[in-house]
Amino acid sequence: MAAGPKSVAIIGAGLMGRGIAYVMASAGHQVSVFDASADALDGLIKHLAEIGELLGSSVPNGSVQVSRNLEGAIAGADIAIEAVSERIALKQEIFASLDALSSEECILCSNTSAIPLATIANDVRKKYRVVGTHFWNPPHLIPLVEVVQMDARNAPAVDVVINILKDAGRQPVKVERDIPGLIGNRLQHAMKREAIALVAAGVCSAETIDDVVKAGFGARLAVLGPLEQSDLVGLDLTAQIFEVLMPSLDRTPEPHPYLMDKIRQGKLGMKSGEGFRTWTPDQAQAVRDRLDHALLASAVNRST
Structure with a gap:
């Protein structure tokens, strides 16, 4: 794949997808984002503007496009990054579609944090172009990306992806075996x-x-x-x-019996008010704010 700006398709416009879109567009790539949820797509540009305001750097005008169908998002793409929920059947369906709709040179990436690539790519014919790219949440604040190689056939695609991520200011690390949960x-x-x-x-x-x-x-x-x-x-x-x-x-x-007992009791964590610990809405928000401020400060320090 030639050097220079790429056409990047991102499948999923949730927290991870929009963060990845910001990272790739900020690095000079042309980004097209598809999501099955119209609401997620409708809010995409607003969320990107919020990230830009947070970091003091907006994505270039026109660098991110909303696509209402998968075919439109993947058309002409050099690289596709799937960032949907961790549901095996959904990821397999998306990858089978990407395999059929994209050019043979397009590299197909999954943002999975736990599912082996071989499982996700079960129905993909051209498996040599499948790569794992696990961005950490939130992608625009945490630089690490775990890049997973299924086997020797994927090595050229892995090398391309690592170089693209380095150029985008990320810190890619290579995971040389396709195992559940990767490293982190x-x-x-x-x-x-x-x-x-x-x-x-x-x-x-x-x-x-x-x-x-x-x-x-x-x-x-x-x-x-x-x-x-x-x-x-x-x-x-x-x-x-x-x-x-x-x-x-x-x-x-x-999963430990103690954890499963909590779940059966409806004690799911901050969203239910109790998990391993008890939380008021204000306490839960204070934790979120503390995390956001710490990650932002770290990101700002890296950029100076």
Whole structure:
């Protein structure tokens, strides 16, 4: 694929899709967005303007077009990025349609955070052009993109996508095996499994778990990755800790019973007022605001 601006089709105009549209349009690409929801498409330009106001940089005029059908969005596209909900059947249907409607040179990407690409691309004939591009939420504030390669056939397409993302100011990392959850979600949910197990066992409260992460080791995670930290303290010390700790870590192979009990009781988190913790509407909004402000500050710092 030749260098320079690309024609990018984005399937999905929700929070992820519009954030990706902003990123790609800001990098000079021509973007067409399709969503089955007319309301999502009607609000797209407004939401892009809000992102631009937040970051102090609007997308170029005319760089993002709304498409009312998939055929129109994919016509002439160099790359398509699917960003719909994590429903296997829906993603498979979209990819089968993209495979049939797009040119053979068009790279087909999925923003899935957990589903293996081989499952999503089950009905795709030209699998060599399927790539995983997991943007983190929100895409316009978090630079990391996990780029997934199914097998050796996909390597050329993966290289193209990585270069496009680098040029767009993202930080792509290559995932060299097509596994559920990629890298980030496997790490994130491994910690979450242990956190739930500790609360379920009465070791501590949910509030204490969150305090330990935020005020303890979480403070260094943004500047020191887990394997960097192991090298820093020494692999011999790491092994000594493992010998004591590993036998007692939770190994529940499915969603923990404590989590499922909460769900059966209708305790779904902030949206229901209670989950692992209890939340008033004001408290829940304060958490959202705190997260937004922290991510924005980080994004601004990276751009200066």
